[in-house]
Amino acid sequence: MVLIVAHFPKLTFEHLFAIIKGMSISIQSSADALTKITQMGDMTLYEPAGDQPQVERLNRHARSQELWSPHAPGQAQPYQSHSLEECISHVSTPKGQMPVLKTMVTTACERNCFYCPFRAGRSQTKRVTITPDQLAGAFDTLQRAGRVDGLFLSSGIIKGGVTTQDKLIDTVEIVRHKYQYRGYIHLKIMPGAEYDQLLRAMTLADRVSVNLEAPTPDRLQTLAPKKDLHRELIQILQWAEEIRRKNPDQRLARTVTQFVVGAAGDTDLELLLTSERLYQQLHLTRVYYSAFHPVIQTPLENLPSVDPLREFRLYQASFLLRDYGWSAEDLSFGADGNMPLEADPKKSWADQHLIHTPVDIQTAERSQLLRVPGIGPKGADAILKARRIGRILDLSALRKLGIRAPEQAAPYIILNGRRPDQQRSLF
Numbered sequence: 001m002v003l004i005v006a007h008f009p010k011l012t013f014e015h016l017f018a019i020i021k022g023m024s025i026s027i028q029s030s031a032d033a034l035t036k037i038t039q040m041g042d043m044t045l046y047e048p049a050g051d052q053p054q055v056e057r058l059n060r061h062a063r064s065q066e067l068w069s070p071h072a073p074g075q076a077q078p079y080q081s082h083s084l085e086e087c088i089s090h091v092s093t094p095k096g097q098m099p100v101l102k103t104m105v106t107t108a109c110e111r112n113c114f115y116c117p118f119r120a121g122r123s124q125t126k127r128v129t130i131t132p133d134q135l136a137g138a139f140d141t142l143q144r145a146g147r148v149d150g151l152f153l154s155s156g157i158i159k160g161g162v163t164t165q166d167k168l169i170d171t172v173e174i175v176r177h178k179y180q181y182r183g184y185i186h187l188k189i190m191p192g193a194e195y196d197q198l199l200r201a202m203t204l205a206d207r208v209s210v211n212l213e214a215p216t217p218d219r220l221q222t223l224a225p226k227k228d229l230h231r232e233l234i235q236i237l238q239w240a241e242e243i244r245r246k247n248p249d250q251r252l253a254r255t256v257t258q259f260v261v262g263a264a265g266d267t268d269l270e271l272l273l274t275s276e277r278l279y280q281q282l283h284l285t286r287v288y289y290s291a292f293h294p295v296i297q298t299p300l301e302n303l304p305s306v307d308p309l310r311e312f313r314l315y316q317a318s319f320l321l322r323d324y325g326w327s328a329e330d331l332s333f334g335a336d337g338n339m340p341l342e343a344d345p346k347k348s349w350a351d352q353h354l355i356h357t358p359v360d361i362q363t364a365e366r367s368q369l370l371r372v373p374g375i376g377p378k379g380a381d382a383i384l385k386a387r388r389i390g391r392i393l394d395l396s397a398l399r400k401l402g403i404r405a406p407e408q409a410a411p412y413i414i415l416n417g418r419r420p421d422q423q424r425s426l427f
Contacts, residue, residue: 033138036130038084040104048258048288049100049152049186049207050091053315088148098184100150101139105130105167109156111191113213113224114299115263115292118156122297129158132167136174143181150184151175161192161232169197172204187253191232198239202253207285210236211258215266215274222264241282254285261314262306263292267337268314272328276321287322289314309341317345323377324370347373347408354412361392361413374408395420 091100106129109118118125130138135153142148153171157164168187175181187205189198201208210233214220217229227233240255257278259271275287291311294301317339320326324346332339332348339345350373359368361383369380382401386392393416398406410420 033130033134034084034141036128036134037087037101037103037138039126039128040087040107040130047102047152047154047188048290049089049102050093050098051286052092053288089152091150091152093184098150099148100152100184100186101142101148102152103130103135103154105132105135105153105155105164105171106158107156108158110159111157111224111226113227115223115260115295116298117295119298124297132171132174135171136179139175140179140181143179143183150186151181152186154188155190157190161190162194162197165190165193165197165201169200169204172201176204189236191227193236195239198236199243202240202243203250205253207256208240208253209256209258210240212237212274213258213260214264215259215270219264219266219270223260237278237282237284244283255282256284256286256288258288258290261289261291261311263300263303267333268310268317268339269328269333269337271314272317272321272331275318276328279322287318289318307341310338313339313341313345320346325367344373346371350412358412358414358419361398361415362387372409372412374405375403379403391416 087101087103089100089102091098106127107118107125108127108129109116110120112120139148139151151172153168155164155168168190172185172187175185184207185205186207186209187201189201189208189210193201198208212220212229212233213227214223214229220227220229237255237257244252259266259274261271271289278284278287289311291306291308292300292303293305294303317331320331321328330349331345332352334340340348343351350371354371359372361369366380366384369375369383370377375383379398379402382403383392383398386397386401392398392401395406395410395415398409398415403409406420413420
């Protein structure tokens with residue numbers, strides 16, 4: 001940057017020195033903040049944010065394979081980053097891929113969650129704290145440079161959830177008001193945050209998340225003995241729904257949550273029954289499931305990693321509850337309360353109920369169409385619209401309606417009075 005002194009005839013050398021010194025301080029502050037962000041930790045390991053959380057993980061740069069390979073009991077799971085690029089996650093949204101900075105106000109924490117790399121007393125965690133001003137300024141630097149176009153902000157807990165939540169809100173206030181950023185912000189809500197803090201957070205952010213971690217109080221005690229499931233966590237989700245109901249015309253953040261899967265003996269049935277209530281009663285936008293991976297120097301370090309396929313099946317079942325009008329009772333569970341891993345839950349149901357009583361595409365109601373593998377909400381709507389014009393005669397017609405893999409539906413449907421597998425292949 002060059003200062004043209006001739007444009008400022010009253011500018012003394014003392015004034016010029018002060019300006020240069022101020023610029024130097026600002027540049028140094030920004031550099032220090034970016035260094036701290038780099039040291040904060042690779043939050044993409046534990047905090048999914050977009051519409052395709054598993055793709056988020058697979059898109060990780062240097063260590064994606066390490067995340068998805070099996071971990072021996074007690075083996076360390078990487079958690080703190082070594083480059084700024086590792087703190088930027090390419091998140092899937094309805095508007096496409098978005099580079100989002102995932103970071104924390106502090107990696108210090110007074111809680112002792114048994115699975116968490118940031119838990120109190122864990123000496124291998126590098127404790128780093130950044131002020132709201134520093135963090136907001138660093139984000140602005142990255143955003144203006146085109147490195148990021150979104151912020152995912154969390155924190156360890158120091159001096160209680162209320163004090164920590166204030167720092168999170170202060171950071172976003174600066175980003176929104178001082179730097180005039182109008183893009184995507186996902187803000188974590190701390191356990192025990194107050195009603196007014198939640199209201200303010202929902203006016204500032206696009207999405208807020210309250211991690212329940214476990215589906216029942218007993219399971220949560222195994223994971224995080226200092227957290228109270230109902231008083232500190234579920235109550236906040238209830239407040240969020242109340243805030244939306246009281247302010248129907250106001251643009252407010254949507255709400256999501258996350259469960260840690262498999263570390264506390266939780267079953268798929270428990271997780272999905274809780275998810276169903278969250279969708280139906282509190283209208284959550286998304287429930288995330290994070291397959292447990294052990295972290296050394298934590299009480300659960302000797303537990304085995306959870307198969308990522310279990311996490312994937314939970315997501316499939318969760319979408320059936322949220323988008324397809326299913327209930328947890330419709331899903332197939334074994335004697336241990338878990339779903340079979342070998343087939344997706346929708347196909348498992350169809351194999352039991354539709355093989356011998358297939359769905360007639362020409363006459364079925366929308367709810368019946370949504371029971372057919374390969375047909376989602378958009379596909380069902382396209383079928384209903386096409387039926388008003390004429391008959392749907394074959395699988396190629398379904399493909400033209402936007403159903404990408406109509407062959408998945410073929411064993412469970414009737415087209416033009418016959419099963420598709422009895423028709424001559426048209427493609």
